[in-house]
Amino acid sequence: MSPQPETESRQEKVFQGAAAPGEPSAELKTLFERKQDHQFLAELDKLPEGAKVKMCIQCGTCGGMCPVTPLLDHSPRRLFAMLRAGMTDEVLDAATPWVCSSCYRCTVNCPAGIKITEVMYALKRRAIQAGRKARSSDYQRFASIFTRIVSRHGRSHEMGLLSRYMMFHHPVAMAKQSGLGMRLMLKGRMPLTQEKIKDREGLRRMAAKALELGEGV
Amino acid sequence: MKKYLYYPGCSQKATSRAYEEALLAIAADLGLELQEVEDWNCCGTTPVMAVNKVLALSLAARNLALAEAQGQGELTELVTPCPSCWLALHKAQHALADDEEIAGKVRASLEAGGYSYKGTIRPRHLLEVLVNEVGVEAIQQKAGKPLQGLKVAPYYGCQVLRPYAQGDDAEHPQNLEKIIRATGAEVAEFPLQSACCGGTLVATRPEVGYQMSADILRAIERSGANLVVTPCNLCQATLEIVQRKTPKFLGHKTKLPILAVTQLIGLAMGKSVKELGLQRSLNAKRCLRTMGRETAA
Ligand code: SF4
Numbered sequence: 001m002s003p004q005p006e007t008e009s010r011q012e013k014v015f016q017g018a019a020a021p022g023e024p025s026a027e028l029k030t031l032f033e034r035k036q037d038h039q040f041l042a043e044l045d046k047l048p049e050g051a052k053v054k055m056c057i058q059c060g061t062c063g064g065m066c067p068v069t070p071l072l073d074h075s076p077r078r079l080f081a082m083l084r085a086g087m088t089d090e091v092l093d094a095a096t097p098w099v100c101s102s103c104y105r106c107t108v109n110c111p112a113g114i115k116i117t118e119v120m121y122a123l124k125r126r127a128i129q130a131g132r133k134a135r136s137s138d139y140q141r142f143a144s145i146f147t148r149i150v151s152r153h154g155r156s157h158e159m160g161l162l163s164r165y166m167m168f169h170h171p172v173a174m175a176k177q178s179g180l181g182m183r184l185m186l187k188g189r190m191p192l193t194q195e196k197i198k199d200r201e202g203l204r205r206m207a208a209k210a211l212e213l214g215e216g217v
Numbered sequence: 218m219k220k221y222l223y224y225p226g227c228s229q230k231a232t233s234r235a236y237e238e239a240l241l242a243i244a245a246d247l248g249l250e251l252q253e254v255e256d257w258n259c260c261g262t263t264p265v266m267a268v269n270k271v272l273a274l275s276l277a278a279r280n281l282a283l284a285e286a287q288g289q290g291e292l293t294e295l296v297t298p299c300p301s302c303w304l305a306l307h308k309a310q311h312a313l314a315d316d317e318e319i320a321g322k323v324r325a326s327l328e329a330g331g332y333s334y335k336g337t338i339r340p341r342h343l344l345e346v347l348v349n350e351v352g353v354e355a356i357q358q359k360a361g362k363p364l365q366g367l368k369v370a371p372y373y374g375c376q377v378l379r380p381y382a383q384g385d386d387a388e389h390p391q392n393l394e395k396i397i398r399a400t401g402a403e404v405a406e407f408p409l410q411s412a413c414c415g416g417t418l419v420a421t422r423p424e425v426g427y428q429m430s431a432d433i434l435r436a437i438e439r440s441g442a443n444l445v446v447t448p449c450n451l452c453q454a455t456l457e458i459v460q461r462k463t464p465k466f467l468g469h470k471t472k473l474p475i476l477a478v479t480q481l482i483g484l485a486m487g488k489s490v491k492e493l494g495l496q497r498s499l500n501a502k503r504c505l506r507t508m509g510r511e512t513a514a
């Protein structure tokens with residue numbers, strides 16, 4: 001609804017008035033007709049972790065080292081190229097940030113010194129804030145349940161987390177995994193009760209403030 | 218006695234209880250006095266960072282604030298056994314020092330909760346403290362029951378080495394190897410020793426998360442190791458869980474004991490099965506047999 005001031009249609013620039021001897025291919029057409037949105041890249045540029053995204057030299061080291069390559073729909077390299085091409089929409093719908101396991105292998109090897117893993121976090125946050133649900137959903141739900149638990153009680157609780165997450169999202173897998181949960185419980189490794197810190201009042205006030213101040217970064 | 222503030226992290230009270238039990242069993246002998254930070258909270262690890270950066274950093278910073286108050290300027294080093302917690306605390310410490318804008322927001326959030334943090338705490342990971350402060354000589358001296366004949370695979374996982382390899386070499390880490398040798402055991406060399414176990418994907422993308430760990434287990438098995446030792450609680454639990462499913466991923470079952478680094482040291486020190494929480498392993502019988510401890514329950 002709200003128009004994006006930085007948005008422009010490349011097609012208008014490239015094709016306007018150009019007498020077309022041959023129509024552009026469908027693929028080229030979708031690329032050229034796409035709205036470009038550079039606003040997010042500009043915001044990212046202001047963050048300490050995002051400032052170097054523009055310096056990516058497209059070497060491919062990141063994608064080559066990533067242990068979850070089979071799950072990536074775009075390598076970090078491609079995501080950064082897309083960002084620079086104004087394809088913010090596609091970037092925010094990408095699965096890549098959500099399957100990134102935060103192993104930091106790309107980060108320590110990137111010749112441009114881009115904090116790739118931290119950029120992945122920034123992409124996740126923006127996707128959540130922008131209400132993108134389609135691709136990412138699983139980890140997104142997991143993360144929000146986790147966040148809710150720790151901001152209320154101060155401690156994470158695997159049993160509560162997993163049962164809430166699995167019950168609603170993977171009831172069949174949950175039944176399959178319940179044997180494992182049972183074993184961990186018998187070994188004293190999965191307490192049933194939620195641990196709570198004492199100063200939950202202070203924690204909740206802190207969390208409320210942080211949630212408010214953390215919008216948009 | 219070397220005194221440290223101590224931050225256990227949530228999983229040391231649950232899935233990784235044995236890691237902490239073993240730590241507490243060996244600490245005094247190694248001259249470590251650990252003062253648990255009162256009323257600590259979750260470090261705000263990866264899932265929170267995906268939701269809200271200020272919240273994630275504030276959760277970590279609350280712990281730094283509590284540690285600072287408790288240490289009263291005398292104790293400033295905060296030790297934690299969990300690599301993920303360590304990274305979260307370390308990152309918060311960095312952000313507060315280097316990034317004014319974020320630091321302002323984190324401080325305002327702390328204040329809203331009634332906390333304040335001057336910035337004097339230094340988070341350290343236990344593995345590095347064991348090697349650089351306690352020292353391998355001390356470990357060797359206390360190893361009254363050296364683990365001769367055992368071949369141990371050092372598995373680091375990601376976050377003790379990346380992105381900040383504090384107190385070790387990121388490319389060629391040696392801390393675990395040093396500890397293994399100090400216990401009298403032999404080091405089993407294998408590739409993938411700092412590969413990602415896929416633990417964060419086990420709940421959300423099991424097919425991929427499991428495969429990542431299965432590949433690591435296969436590499437370890439091929440090295441001829443009798444057991445695996447790791448400084449990471451998430452890796453430890455993940456490898457153990459995935460090992461139950463290896464036939465599906467590798468075509469055969471791997472049967473390796475997977476221990477936390479504190480358990481390995483404790484074994485060499487002759488601590489009991491109970492003290493080291495070995496009975497909590499998912500393949501406890503196999504663990505005890507490998508260690509020649511079948512009877513000593
Ligand atoms: S490793 Fe760094 S510079 Fe190379 S493609 Fe990836 S992000 Fe770009």
Ligand code: SF4
Nearest residue numbers: 066100101103104106
């Ligand atoms: S940090 Fe994420 S994107 Fe980078 S290599 Fe690891 S899993 Fe891949």
